[in-house]
Amino acid sequence: MTPSRPAPPRDACTRYSVLECLLIGDLRDLLEDSPDDETRRGLLKIVDELLNLLPNEFEHEDQGGRFADICEQNPN
Numbered sequence: 001m002t003p004s005r006p007a008p009p010r011d012a013c014t015r016y017s018v019l020e021c022l023l024i025g026d027l028r029d030l031l032e033d034s035p036d037d038e039t040r041r042g043l044l045k046i047v048d049e050l051l052n053l054l055p056n057e058f059e060h061e062d063q064g065g066r067f068a069d070i071c072e073q074n075p076n
Contacts, residue, residue, distance in 0.1 A: 023050055 027046045033039050 020050065020053055023053075 023046050027043070027050075030039050030042050030046065
């Protein structure tokens with residue numbers, strides 16, 4: 001059984017989202033570069049970090065998702 005992580009606070013989730021956007025931008029830049037060993041190492045680091053952030057996103061979505069506050073304030 002895998003120990004569960006404590007749920008991150010909402011402001012931490014925002015930071016994760018910003019970090020994801022930055023990493024995805026870096027990933028796009030590296031994919032446009034010519035392939036070499038340095039590019040490969042950079043790609044691996046970015047993909048590893050994005051995969052490390054995934055559990056935090058899933059935990060946040062389990063708590064109501066990104067737009068839970070908006071949906072509560074403005075129900076259909």
